[in-house]
Amino acid sequence: MVSEHSDAMDGETAALALKILVAGGFGVGKTTLVGAVSEIRPLRTEELLSEAGQLVDDTDGVDQKVTTTVAMDFGRITIRSGLSLYLFGTPGQDRFWFLWDELSQGALGAVVLADTRRLEDCFPAVDYFEHRHIPFVVAVNCFSEARAYGAQEVSRALDLDRGTPVVLCDARDRDSGKEVLIRLVEYAGRMHTARLLDSVG
Secondary structure, three states, rough: OHHHHHHHHHHHHHHHEEEEEEEEEEOOOHHHHHHHHOOOOOOEEEEEEEOOOOHHHOOOOOOOOEEEEEEEEEEEEEOOOEEEEEEEEEEOOHHOOHHHHHHHHOOOEEEEEHHHHHHHHHHHHHHHHHHHHOOOEEEEOOOOOOOOOOOHHHHHHOOOOOOEEEEEEEOOHHHHHHHHHHHHHHHHHOOOOOHHHHHHH
16 A cells, blocks of 8 residues: 555656746847746846946837846746746846856757847847757747738748747737747657657667
């Protein structure tokens, strides 16, 4: 007969927590996505944009933005029983990219948020994850005032490696954000399994 304590221990052993990065350009919606899907109060490290920062931060197209992430955002979501995702939102400005190496340690994969009005802003994140062989999906945050593009068009414009998923989403909507994360977990799982089989073979 198995004790309740053993059952509890088995449950703890079976629980899986995965680290996911949420990256992309300045003002693309990273903080919004983490906040929308997180089941805990998200940790945010935002500061007001200053006049000095305007000299180095490109606010073209995000004129209404008044704060910026200076370290990271953090949230957590349970995808299903026994599977939780810890979300780390990266800062978008060039001057904070030194934090990315630290944040990416041990990450299963990443979501690269894209804004079709400023698609070039997500090139650095795409390059970063491609060069480090970290699986990622591109999530196009569909702003109402932006022209609508299909997933294939975005994939071609970003010159993504074949098979890299592109999904359309609304970073403000919890269900939409959750679908993006599920897509990433599925894709990253396939990539890691394929690499493991290659190394064994």
